[in-house]
Amino acid sequence: MKLGELEKELAKGRLRPAYLLAGEEPLLRDDALAAIRGAVLGGGTDDWNYDRLPGESATAGVLQDAVRALPVMASHRLVVLAEPERRRGAAAKTLTDALADVVKELGAQQETVLVVIATKADKRSRWVKAFAEPSVRVECEPPKAGKALLTFIEREARSQGLDLEGGCAALLAERIGPQLLVLRQELGKAALLAGPGESVMLLHVEASSSAIAEQPVWDLTDAIGTGRVAEAISLLSRITATGAAPQQVLATLAGHFRKLAVLRTGGDVAGHPYVVKKLQSQAGRYSQKALRECLSAIHDTDLALKGMGSLPPQLALEHLVIDLTG
Numbered sequence: 001m002k003l004g005e006l007e008k009e010l011a012k013g014r015l016r017p018a019y020l021l022a023g024e025e026p027l028l029r030d031d032a033l034a035a036i037r038g039a040v041l042g043g044g045t046d047d048w049n050y051d052r053l054p055g056e057s058a059t060a061g062v063l064q065d066a067v068r069a070l071p072v073m074a075s076h077r078l079v080v081l082a083e084p085e086r087r088r089g090a091a092a093k094t095l096t097d098a099l100a101d102v103v104k105e106l107g108a109q110q111e112t113v114l115v116v117i118a119t120k121a122d123k124r125s126r127w128v129k130a131f132a133e134p135s136v137r138v139e140c141e142p143p144k145a146g147k148a149l150l151t152f153i154e155r156e157a158r159s160q161g162l163d164l165e166g167g168c169a170a171l172l173a174e175r176i177g178p179q180l181l182v183l184r185q186e187l188g189k190a191a192l193l194a195g196p197g198e199s200v201m202l203l204h205v206e207a208s209s210s211a212i213a214e215q216p217v218w219d220l221t222d223a224i225g226t227g228r229v230a231e232a233i234s235l236l237s238r239i240t241a242t243g244a245a246p247q248q249v250l251a252t253l254a255g256h257f258r259k260l261a262v263l264r265t266g267g268d269v270a271g272h273p274y275v276v277k278k279l280q281s282q283a284g285r286y287s288q289k290a291l292r293e294c295l296s297a298i299h300d301t302d303l304a305l306k307g308m309g310s311l312p313p314q315l316a317l318e319h320l321v322i323d324l325t326g
Contacts, residue, residue, distance in 0.1 A: 001136050001137065001138050001139065002138070002139055003028055003031060003032055003035075003138065003139075003140070003155075004155055006019075006032055006035060006036075006136075006138050007035050010035055010036065010038075010039040015039060015040065015076070015110075015113055016113070016134055016135055016136050017103075017106035017107050017109065017110075017112070017113060017114065017134055017135055018102075018103045018106050018107075018113070018114040018115070018116070018130075018131060018135035018136075019032070019036060019113070019114070019115045019116070019131075019135065019136055019137075019138055020116045020118065020121060020128065020131040020135070020136070020137040020138065021033060021115060021116070021117045021118070021138050021140050022118050022119075022120075022121035022128075022137055022138070022139065022140060023119070023139055023140030023141040023142075024119055024120075024140070024141060024142060024258050024262075025140050025141060025142040025143075025180060026254070026299070026302075027180040027181050027184070028140035028141075028142075028180070029117055029140045032138050032140060033080065033115060033117065036078070036113065036115055037050075037078060040076045040077075040078045040113045041074070041076070041078055046074065048072040048073070048074070048077075049071050049072055049074050049076065049077035049078065050077065050078050050079075050080075051066045051069075051077075051078070051079045051080070052079075052080045052082065053066060053079070053080065053081045053082065054082055054083075054086075055081060055082050055083035055084040055085065055086045055087055055095075056083070056086040056087060056088075057087075058081060058084065058087065058095060059091065059094075059095065060091075060094050060095050060097070060098035060099075063079075063081060063095065063098055063099065063102060064098060064102060066079045067079050067102050067105075067106060067112050067114055068112075069112070070111060071111055071112075075111070076110075076111060076112070076113060077111065077112050077113070078112075078113050078115065079112060079113070079114050079115070080114075080115045080116075080117065081099070081114065081115070081116045081117070082116075082117045083117060083118060083119065084096055084099055084116060084118065084127070085118065085120060085121075086292075096125065096126070096127040097126070097127070099116070099127045099130070100126045100127040100129075100130040101130075102114065103127070103130040103131060103135055104130055106135070107134050107135065116131075120265075121137075142178050142180065142255075142258075143178055143180075144178060144270060149173045149177075149178050150169045150170065150173055152180060152183070153169040153172055153173060153183055153187070154169055156180075156183065156184055156187055157169070157187055157200070160187055160188065160191065162187060162190075162191050162199075162200050163199040163200065164199070164200050165199055165200060165201040165202055167202050168190070168200055168201070168202055168204075168205050171202060171205050171206070171209070172186060172187070172205060172209060175209045176209065178255070179248070179251040179252065179255060180251075181247060181251045182245075182247065182248045182251045182252075185245065185247060185248070186205075186208060186209045187200070189208040189209075190204040190205050190207075190208045190209070191204075192208075193207060193208050217239055217244070217248075217249060217252045219235050220232060220235040220236060220239060220249075220252075220253075220321075221252065221253065221256040222278070222282075223235055223325070224253070224256075224321060224324050224325045225256070225260070225278075225279075225281075225282030225285065226281075226282060226285070227285065227325055227326060228325070229321075229322060229325040232321050232322075232324075232325050233318060233321060233322070236249070236317060236318060236321050240314060240317070246305050246313040246314070246316075246317055247302075247305055249317060250298065250301060250302060250305060250317065250320075253298060253320070253321075253324065254295070254298045254302075257291065257294050257295055257298060257324070258295070259279055260279060260282055260283040260286060260291055260294075261283075261288075261291045261292075261295065263276075263279055263280050263283040264283045264284075264286060264287075264288055264291055265288060285326070286326070290326065294323070294324050297320055297323045297324065298320065298324075301316050301317065301319075301320045304316040305317075
């Protein structure tokens with residue numbers, strides 16, 4: 001199931017007992033979780049009926065207790081388990097085995113909804129296979145350039161209530177690429193130029209989009225990936241001085257380190273052979289643990305840029321670049 005299908009299903013009032021949000025695109029995972037949470041808890045804050053369990057420390061017993069608890073003065077409760085495969089040691093198998101049993105158990109009730117978030121979810125695993133009817137797996141992989149990316153842009157425009165002139169989606173895809181958070185922001189900027197209730201035209205997109213793919217941000221990722229910290233900080237200053245939004249830079253760094261993580265675990269990434277060779281060389285500088293820590297640092301910086309930290313955006317990015325460069 002794709003995000004759009006999930007949203008249509010929720011709009012019709014159907015709640016499944018368990019959802020697996022699987023894939024490397026955090027924006028899609030966040031949007032899917034927000035849609036499910038709104039449907040289960042009505043969009044409000046309900047601490048009594050909402051549990052979030054971190055996979056690296058959750059136990060089988062805690063998970064079972066959470067999903068078997070009854071709602072408090074509400075029709076439903078929501079339990080979210082994040083990244084269960086981060087559990088290490090003997091407890092890892094105990095947790096994932098319990099998870100498979102819990103998903104099957106939830107199919108017989110209607111009070112609790114379980115959401116499992118997993119950047120990586122091996123389809124051969126027993127716990128992943130458990131997300132079959134009536135439960136479901138929601139694919140949250142970043143769209144590649146082409147039709148899938150255009151589909152995302154058009155769906156995002158509809159969700160923002162925007163009417164796009166023909167060619168706008170293609171121009172955004174060309175200038176920004178598969179950086180979903182940046183695309184969301186660029187649509188909002190174009191809409192502001194167009195004015196309330198007006199169609200977004202090509203001239204608005206041309207004026208507002210920053211063609212981030214052509215900025216020296218790739219020089220920054222090269223400097224970070226090869227350990228040149230002083231050069232990386234200098235490049236970051238130059239990029240932000242030209243007007244690039246901190247979130248744009250962060251989205252590019254996130255995409256770059258997700259590719260390094262894929263290559264480090266033996267996966268493949270699309271791209272020109274020369275570019276892929278450079279990425280493979282950079283991936284070799286980092287252990288899998290270090291790359292997980294880098295992605296976690298990127299997530300923390302994202303929260304900081306959203307106002308949840310004490311550092312100003314530029315300083316938060318500088319700290320991140322130092323951490324990533326290692």
